[in-house]
Amino acid sequence: MKLELRFFASLREALGVSQEGLTIPDSIKTIADLRNYLTQRGNPWSEVLADGKVLRCALNQHMVDANAPLQDGAEVAFFPPVTGG
């Protein structure tokens, strides 16, 4: 499955990446799976996306929770809780 990843704000800075295309193995089925998969890249990924870190996720530009199933071609974004207004 192919995904387009996006990172914003403090996550973007800590990871040094704002966007990347990624092909993931079939075993990765949900947002939570993907997050765990990315932490296996080691630092800074393991730290920034660690379980204890409060972050939000969007699937095709809609906020979703960790159980949301991934779809081929989806845009997946990780970011900190929002602070606009």
Place this chain on the structure above:
Amino acid sequence: MVLKWLSFRQLPGADVPIQIQENDFDVSAEIANLRKGDPRVGAVVTFLGTVRDMNDGSQVKGMTLEHYPGMTEKALQEILDQAKARWDIYQTLVIHRVGPLMPEDQIVLVAVTSAHRGEAFTACEFIMDYLKTAAPFWKKEDTPDGTRWVDARVTDEAAMARWVKK
């Protein structure tokens, strides 16, 4: 020249209920435009957010607002649709600035029109509470100790939770 003409043309905003922009905005022009030609309107409620020079005990010299182009507009549209479904209101407008901002600058404008004030007050507060927790904007402050990303407030989550139907 072309750019100038375009930005001038977009100043009145009723046809564009969601505007994400670096430029400042004119509140009274936006209100006038929002209610223009709609004699049903008896109330216009607005919320204007501005940049404070203090946050979490530190002086704020300025800030930069980042957002998620595409998702921002979708999230705001969902919020406005929900407000229109729940309250008897007519027109809604959200203008949110991004990029560099200074203390006292205007950041966000929410405006709602309705026949009577009650519905407009409530809808405006709802839109703002939802925007604070669901619209993908992030503030990075410039303080005397360097730059820092603003942390989300628990009170914003609590404000949003009030609106969840039980």
